[in-house]
Amino acid sequence: MIKELKNLIGFLTVIPVGMSEDCLSDASRYMYLFPVIGALIGLLAGLLAFLLSYFLPNLIVGALSCGFLLLLTGLHHTDGLLDFGDGLMCHGSPERKIKVMHDVQTGTGGFMLGLITILTTALCISQLNSKIIIQSFIVAETSAKLAMVTLARIGRSAHEGMNTYFINAMHGDNKNLKFTIASGFSFIVGFLLLRIPGLLTI
Numbered sequence: 001m002i003k004e005l006k007n008l009i010g011f012l013t014v015i016p017v018g019m020s021e022d023c024l025s026d027a028s029r030y031m032y033l034f035p036v037i038g039a040l041i042g043l044l045a046g047l048l049a050f051l052l053s054y055f056l057p058n059l060i061v062g063a064l065s066c067g068f069l070l071l072l073t074g075l076h077h078t079d080g081l082l083d084f085g086d087g088l089m090c091h092g093s094p095e096r097k098i099k100v101m102h103d104v105q106t107g108t109g110g111f112m113l114g115l116i117t118i119l120t121t122a123l124c125i126s127q128l129n130s131k132i133i134i135q136s137f138i139v140a141e142t143s144a145k146l147a148m149v150t151l152a153r154i155g156r157s158a159h160e161g162m163n164t165y166f167i168n169a170m171h172g173d174n175k176n177l178k179f180t181i182a183s184g185f186s187f188i189v190g191f192l193l194l195r196i197p198g199l200l201t202i
Contacts, residue, residue: 004030012037012145014074028165031149032178035186038145039138045069046137053130062126065137066118078114082106085113098159135193143202146186153179 007026010019012034020026049065056064070078083101089109090100100107106114128136152170157163170178190198 005033008033008037009040012076013041013072015072024162024165028169031152031166031169032182034145034149035142035182035189038141038143039189041069041072042138042141043134044072045141046134049125049128049133049137050130053133058126059123062122062124065125066122069137069141070118078118081117082110082114085110088113094158132194135198139190139194139198139201142186142189146182146202149179149182 003020004026006017007019007023008030009015010017011023011027045065045068048068049061052061052064086103086107086109087097087101089107090097125133148166149170152163152166153175155167157167186202187199190202192198194201
């Protein structure tokens, strides 16, 4: 299980844990543990934000901790967000939208969506009370990873790709048990750290 956890951490972050060749296979089979890794990511980013809040202005804390979070996760989700923005701005059939999203060049739609999302995130972080900033990061990242699990559980693959591994895993054996574990862990974390606001966030 140690190898699988290392592969999960290596897949979701840039932490050099030494991934094995079957990283993608392990990441998809144990996708229901994504919220656990999300809690770890949130803890690291939250600790940084908490420390910075003692000697830097709130806006700088928001910008730096948001940047750290993006770097820690390897900008993987940001890349997908930019592609999604390009797809939203594209007119035409679903096939054309997918083709545009696969283009290596980032268009205006992707750039603007990424800019708005990152600025909004940084501003929201800057408004957090330092007393709950670590808890907030943990709950937010746990919730983000649960969203990925949920989409894999209820969604369908628009086309064959890396997503197919995860969707197949969450539609295969013990699919309901896996989703229950992911959801249960996330709701427990949310309630223990932030009580009702934490539950609502999840």
